Each structure stands twice: as C-alpha cells, then as structure tokens.
Amino acid sequence: MPIVQFTPFSSLVEPTFWHSLTNLKIDVLKLEDHALPVNATYSTGKSIVDRESGQEIGLGCTISLGADSFKSEQEGLSTSTTADSHSVTIHGLFKNYNTLEEFKAADKTALFNQLSQEIWESISSGSTTKLSKFLLITFADLKKYKYYYWFAFPAFVAKPPWEIVGDWESAEDVLGSDLLSRIHTLTSASTPPLPFFLVQNEPGKKVSIAPVEEYSKFFEGVPDEHRTIAFLDPSSSPSNPGWPLRNLLTYLHHHHPSTSKHRILCWRDSERQNGRWKSRFGVVSSSGAKEDGGVRPTSVGWEKNVQGKLGPRMADLGPMMDPKRLADQAIDLNLKLMRWRILPTLDLEKVSKTKCLLLGAGTLGCYVARGLLAWGIRKITFIDNSTVSFSNPVRQPLFEFEDCLNGGRPKAACAADRLRKVFPGVDAQGIQLQIPMPGHPIPPSPQIQAQTKKDVEKLEKLIDEHDVVFLLMDSRESRWLPTVLGAAKGKIVMNAALGFDTFLVMRHGARGDPPPLSMTTEGKAGTGTEYKKLGCYYCNDIVAPADSLTDRTLDQMCTVTRPGLAAIASATAVELLVSVLQHPLGVYAQPPPPTKQSGLSGGQDDERCSEKVIQAYENEGFDMLLKAFNEPGYLEKLTGLDKLYEEGEGVLDDVDWEVEDEDE
Structure with missing residues (x-):
C-alpha cells in the first residue's frame, strides 16, 4: 500500500x-532574547480556479501570522489571535536574536528538540492541545527593515510509516x-473550533462529534465502520493530507495501539462550494508494530526556504514602505535606542508632542530647528523678518546659495521649506513678522500703529498656540516683548545668545508657585526649602532694553562669532528644553544647587521687576507696550530702576574723594 504523504506547513x-x-523589540524586548x-x-484548505486553464489550483498548507500574533502577560502585552468558526489558533515559541551572527549560530537543534519534547509530553498526558505547536526564530535588522526568520513545525516520524488503504x-x-452537512453544522457551532474531533454516525442514531481525548468513551460499542477520526485540514492537495495529521x-497510536486502522476525514469545508464538498476521506493502516514503549519518536519539521532548501528566509519591507514612514520610524528608532540603557525613563511622547516657536531663523534658529527635529519634535514654527543673504548659507544649515539670489528669500519661509525637505513628517511653518522693540519708536502714523498692533496680536496668538518659545534673535531689545508675553502666558521660554567665543543658554522662570507634588519631590512640599523663582534674560541687568543698533559699527551690529559655536549653543538649548520637559515640575523645575566651581545661581528671589511689567501688560495691553516702545525711561520708571539710579548717584555724591598730589 502507498505510504501516506503529508503536505508540510508553510x-x-x-x-x-x-x-x-x-x-x-524597541519598546519591550530591547536587548532581551528570552x-x-x-x-x-490555520484554516481549511482552499483552492482557486485558473481563469485560463479552468484547472483548480491549491493554495498550500499555510499558517498565518499577523499584527495580533504576540501574546505575553509577562511583558504586559495583551493581544490575541481571532479565528473564525473554521480557523484554528495554534501556539508557538518565538525567539528573537540581537545580531545576525547570533541568529546563524543559534543551537537550532536544541530549540527544536525542546519543543518536540513539549509536544510529546502533551501526547503522553492524553492532551491534543499542543499537537501543532511551532517554533519561530528571528533576527530583525530594524535599520534596513530586513527580517530573517525560520519556522519549524515539529512532527513525529512513524516507524514503520502509515499507509493508505486504496486512495x-x-x-x-x-x-x-x-x-x-451535519458535520458542518456541528463544527460551526463549536467554540473554539476543534482542530481534531471524532465523528460517530451509527445508523438510526443522531450524528455526533466529540474531542479526540474522549475516544474510548465516545466510541464504546460503536462498530469500526461508523467511527471516523477527523481533523481540520489546511491542505488543498487531493492526495496529501495536511501536516497536523x-x-x-x-497520538492515536500511543493511546490506542491495538487499533491498526483509522478512518480519516480531512475536513476542508468552511462552506459548500459549487454544490460540492471539498473534504477528503481515506483509511490509514499500520502494516506492523510501531516503535513506542514510551520513548519519544524522532521528529522533523524545519521549513524550507524559497530555493527548496533547509534554511532561513528573509522579508525585506523597505521597498514596500512609504519613504516618509521610513524616515519617521528611523528618527524614532534612534531615540528609542537611547532609552534602552542610557535614559530608560525618557518620555519621548511628551517631547514629540511639544510645539516650538522659534523667534529668529538665523544661525541659532537653523541649528535649534535641526536639534528639535532630531529629538522627535514634529511642530516647529519660525518667525523672522529678514531675507537670506550671501553670508548666510555657510553658517546657517537650512539655506543654500540659490536662496540668496534676487534679493534673497524670506528666511522664515525658506527655513520651514528646507526643514520639510529634511524630514517631510514635520509640521513646519515660516512667518514673516516684525517684532516691535523698546528703543525703536513706532511712528505716530495711524496706519503704522495699527499694523504694529496687528503684529503684536499675531505674536500673542502664536505664543498661545505653542508650548515653548525660543528667543534666538540678534539684538537684546528684540527679546523683550516675547519675554513679557511668554511670562504672562506661562510658556516655557528658552534663550540663547552668542558672543565671539562665549554663549549664553538659559530658561526663564514661571510666575506663581509650582503645582503640589508628593512629599518626596522638590518644591515647597516636603523638602523644607522655599521655592525659588527663576528670573529672565533681563533680571540681573540694571539697564533697561533700548536701541542697541543705531550708531554702531558693522561688527557691533552683527554677531561676530567663532564658526561652530552656534551649533554647541543650540544643542545645549535643545537639551535643556528636553530636561525641563522630563522634570515633574516642568517649567517650575528648580535649578541645580549653586557650586563654587559652576558659579550657578540658585534662583532669582526678586520678582519686583518682571511682575510689575507683566501686570502692566495684563492691565493695559497694547497701550502699555506702545509706551515701552516709544517713551524713553518708561520701563526704568515702571520697574523702579530710575530710583536705583538716583540712589546710586546719591551715594556717589556722599563720597569724599581724595585727590593725590602728582609728585606723590
């Protein structure tokens, strides 16, 4: 008799x-390889009809894995595989390796034997729940989106082999x-679907089915010709049943060795097609005593690759993916890799959702934008009122030579366009806007003052719409208005300024007290130390902002800086922002304690100047701002600096100066 040939799983x-x-791999496993x-x-075997030849073509004996294939309570993942009434869920063992070399050198025999032993122990215990377990080993090259994998479906070898009686x-x-039809009705009602089941069809009795584990009781007194062993068959071959058989x-031989023949129903009917049932039937027989004695038989089952050889396969998803999606995942990958070992508590989602407003699209603005992009921030808006000049592209990485021609492109819009070319997934905008400044009077023309008011309102709206404001302008006085607006609106304000070989990076403080936290966190609660409010760019200066550009030489009007310094300052400013975002107090985070070596200040206690300015703005609105722009001495009088000057002059008047003789 012919030996039974089985269609292997693919x-x-x-x-x-x-x-x-x-x-x-990125979020849970990281470097773990357990x-x-x-x-x-897998479901019932299916076939299709070739349109040209009219022949029926089988679709193979396949198992499918998808997005919901992973399930691990230990790792906190809660996913499950959904199966229909004629689709069976099977469980396997998955192991991912960290390098391709480890994947190649893995002890595949030991893994295969381990799973085979688990299946054998399940058979010995009388259970069929693990008859179709599988093994999957992988290596994921996440940078190239290539996945190396190898499946194994352990199945035991019968000696001597099973034979088919007839065909x-x-x-x-x-x-x-x-x-x-009756079997179809019974199996469709079974939840979950039975991968293996018994069928009893004695004449005069109702057709019934039962799990294979109930063989002895279910078939007690039933003639052999009315006993049928059925299994849900994923094969579509007319002469080769599927691998689960x-x-x-x-299992049947181990528990019922005296039965030498079995009537086998290869159940392939999820529905009746073209008026015919697709299932196959045959009688298999053992021609002699099979080896058992409680010893596990040898097993086979490694999947062959596309060349028909025993070896792994490779899935290359790169060509299938949207390039924009690839870029987005590549950026996230670098940040998540940082979190594996260096910064395990890094909240990347909080960073990515932060909306940043960059005032200034020059050297600092370009470098800060690139730094924010690298940290995963997806919303960046530039404000600038100048155009790209020929000196810009070599120092400002978002501009090119062509941007300087014909008078130069507007910097803000140009920087936003170039940022989108660097990464299409960023929401970048460029807005040309003139920021009014103290010391630069607004002409009394109603039209000009109306336009200035519109500019202020637009700036107010933009600051409202963003979480962070970066002050990256060329002059001191241009930072004053956004400083006031940022403080009044409770925004995080980051400041960066350049000298020749020095730079300043700072964050502005917030008004009021920090939100209450647990007794172990810093702030007023639990530490025994008073919360110290950080100051702003102007707090440690006794000179109010004024015109710093008029009657200045070229080197005084432009920021003359060593090449490369802007990149350092910008990176520092961006990382300072990320640190603030990670802190539980956010904008209220306290600075490090002062040290003699660092010269850091522990905080700014005097809120007099900033609070008076903010309250005047909140009470008077644009009228107060117009006074600050137009009236010399207004800010000094508002903040009390004029009295400080008077006190200083008075002290100098009381000094008794001694003039030494020239001979001495």
Missing part, C-alpha cells in the same frame, strides 16, 4: 507582523452529502 507572514515585532509565546492560525477519495462520495496519528 508560513504566511503578513507585513503587520513585522511591524508588531519592531515595536516589541523566548516568548506567539500565536498563528484518498471525495468524502462526499464515501460518506454522503447529508453526513457532511502526523502528530494526530502519533
């Missing part, structure tokens, strides 16, 4: 599975359409 891995593996559970499904036939021709026959 894997069908959806791209969504690899995306899930990517997230699992084995995890994984789920797959595999149409189940409808042998068992009849009515019996198959191998271990089912091993």
Whole structure:
C-alpha cells in the first residue's frame, strides 16, 4: 500500500507582523532574547480556479501570522489571535536574536528538540492541545527593515510509516452529502473550533462529534465502520493530507495501539462550494508494530526556504514602505535606542508632542530647528523678518546659495521649506513678522500703529498656540516683548545668545508657585526649602532694553562669532528644553544647587521687576507696550530702576574723594 504523504506547513507572514515585532523589540524586548509565546492560525484548505486553464489550483498548507500574533502577560502585552468558526489558533515559541551572527549560530537543534519534547509530553498526558505547536526564530535588522526568520513545525516520524488503504477519495462520495452537512453544522457551532474531533454516525442514531481525548468513551460499542477520526485540514492537495495529521496519528497510536486502522476525514469545508464538498476521506493502516514503549519518536519539521532548501528566509519591507514612514520610524528608532540603557525613563511622547516657536531663523534658529527635529519634535514654527543673504548659507544649515539670489528669500519661509525637505513628517511653518522693540519708536502714523498692533496680536496668538518659545534673535531689545508675553502666558521660554567665543543658554522662570507634588519631590512640599523663582534674560541687568543698533559699527551690529559655536549653543538649548520637559515640575523645575566651581545661581528671589511689567501688560495691553516702545525711561520708571539710579548717584555724591598730589 502507498505510504501516506503529508503536505508540510508553510508560513504566511503578513507585513503587520513585522511591524508588531519592531515595536516589541524597541519598546519591550530591547536587548532581551528570552523566548516568548506567539500565536498563528490555520484554516481549511482552499483552492482557486485558473481563469485560463479552468484547472483548480491549491493554495498550500499555510499558517498565518499577523499584527495580533504576540501574546505575553509577562511583558504586559495583551493581544490575541481571532479565528473564525473554521480557523484554528495554534501556539508557538518565538525567539528573537540581537545580531545576525547570533541568529546563524543559534543551537537550532536544541530549540527544536525542546519543543518536540513539549509536544510529546502533551501526547503522553492524553492532551491534543499542543499537537501543532511551532517554533519561530528571528533576527530583525530594524535599520534596513530586513527580517530573517525560520519556522519549524515539529512532527513525529512513524516507524514503520502509515499507509493508505486504496486512495484518498471525495468524502462526499464515501460518506454522503447529508453526513457532511451535519458535520458542518456541528463544527460551526463549536467554540473554539476543534482542530481534531471524532465523528460517530451509527445508523438510526443522531450524528455526533466529540474531542479526540474522549475516544474510548465516545466510541464504546460503536462498530469500526461508523467511527471516523477527523481533523481540520489546511491542505488543498487531493492526495496529501495536511501536516497536523502526523502528530494526530502519533497520538492515536500511543493511546490506542491495538487499533491498526483509522478512518480519516480531512475536513476542508468552511462552506459548500459549487454544490460540492471539498473534504477528503481515506483509511490509514499500520502494516506492523510501531516503535513506542514510551520513548519519544524522532521528529522533523524545519521549513524550507524559497530555493527548496533547509534554511532561513528573509522579508525585506523597505521597498514596500512609504519613504516618509521610513524616515519617521528611523528618527524614532534612534531615540528609542537611547532609552534602552542610557535614559530608560525618557518620555519621548511628551517631547514629540511639544510645539516650538522659534523667534529668529538665523544661525541659532537653523541649528535649534535641526536639534528639535532630531529629538522627535514634529511642530516647529519660525518667525523672522529678514531675507537670506550671501553670508548666510555657510553658517546657517537650512539655506543654500540659490536662496540668496534676487534679493534673497524670506528666511522664515525658506527655513520651514528646507526643514520639510529634511524630514517631510514635520509640521513646519515660516512667518514673516516684525517684532516691535523698546528703543525703536513706532511712528505716530495711524496706519503704522495699527499694523504694529496687528503684529503684536499675531505674536500673542502664536505664543498661545505653542508650548515653548525660543528667543534666538540678534539684538537684546528684540527679546523683550516675547519675554513679557511668554511670562504672562506661562510658556516655557528658552534663550540663547552668542558672543565671539562665549554663549549664553538659559530658561526663564514661571510666575506663581509650582503645582503640589508628593512629599518626596522638590518644591515647597516636603523638602523644607522655599521655592525659588527663576528670573529672565533681563533680571540681573540694571539697564533697561533700548536701541542697541543705531550708531554702531558693522561688527557691533552683527554677531561676530567663532564658526561652530552656534551649533554647541543650540544643542545645549535643545537639551535643556528636553530636561525641563522630563522634570515633574516642568517649567517650575528648580535649578541645580549653586557650586563654587559652576558659579550657578540658585534662583532669582526678586520678582519686583518682571511682575510689575507683566501686570502692566495684563492691565493695559497694547497701550502699555506702545509706551515701552516709544517713551524713553518708561520701563526704568515702571520697574523702579530710575530710583536705583538716583540712589546710586546719591551715594556717589556722599563720597569724599581724595585727590593725590602728582609728585606723590
């Protein structure tokens, strides 16, 4: 008699599975390589009809894995594989390696034997729940989106092999359409679906099914010709049943060795097609005593690759993916890799959702924008009123020579366009806007003052719409208005300024007290130290902002800076922002304690100047700002600096100066 030939399993891995593996590797596994559970499904064998030849073509004996294939309570993942009434969920063992070399050098025999032993122990215990377990080993090259993988479906080898009595036939021709219709009704009602089941069809009795584990009780007193062993068959071959039958026959021989023949129903009917049932029927027989004695048989089952050889396969998702999506994931990958070991508590989602307003699109603005982009921030708005000049592109990385021609492109819009070319996923905007400044009077023309008011209102609206304001302008006085607005609106304000070989990076303080935290966090609660409010760019200066550009030489009007210094200052400012975002107090975070070596200040106690200015703005609005722009001495009088000057002059008047003789 012919030996029974089984159609081996072949894997069908959806791209969504690899995306899930990517997230699992980055967010959960990291460098861990311990084995995890994984789920797959297989369903009844299917075939299609070739339109040209009219021939029926089988679709193979496949198991499928998708986005919901991972399930691990230990790792906090809660996913499950959904199966229909004729689709079976099977469980496997998944192991991912950190390098391709480790993947190649893995002890695959030991892993295969370990899983085979687990299946054998399940058979010995009388259970069929693990008959179709599988093994999946992988290496994920996340930078190139290439996934190396190898499946194994352990199945035991029968010695001597099972033989088919006659041939595999149409189940409808042998068992009849009515019996198959009844089986279809019973299996469809079974939840979850039974991958293996018994069928009893004695004449005069109701057709019934039962799990294979109930073999002895269910078939007690039932003649052999009315006993049928059925399994949900993923094969579509007319003469080769699917892979799950191998271990089912091993189970039957181990527990019922006296039965040498079995009537096998290869159930392939999720629905009736073209008026015919697709299931196959055959009688398998053992021609002699099979080896058992409680010893585990040898097993086979490694999947062959596309060349038909035993070896791993490779899935390359790069060509399938949207380049914009690739860039987005590549940026996230670098940040998540940082979190693996260096910054495990880094809240990347909080960083990425932060909306940044950059006042100034020059050297600092360009470098800060690139730094924010590298940290995963997706909303960046530039404000600038100048155009790209020929001296800019070599120092400002978002501009090119062509941007300087024909008078130069507006800097803000040009920087935003170039930022989108660097990374299309960023929401970048460029707005040309003149920021009014103290010491630069607004002409009394109603039209000009109306335009200035519109500019202020637009700046107010932009600051409202963003979480962080970067002050990156050339002059001191241009920082005054956004400083006042940022403080009044409770925004994080970051300041960066350049000298020749020095730079200043600072964050502005916030009004009021920090929100209450636990007794172990800093602030007023629990530390025994008073909260110290940080000052702003102007707090440590006794000179009010005024015109710093008129009657200045060229080197005084332009920031003359060593090349490369802007990149250092910008990176420092961006990392300072990220640190503030990570702190539980946010904008209220306290500075490090002062040290003699660092010269850091522990905070600014005197809120007199800033609070008076902010309250005047809140009470008077644009009228107060107009006074600050137009009236010399207004800010000094508002903040009390004029009295400080008077006191200083008075002290000098009381000094008794001694004039030494020239001879001495």
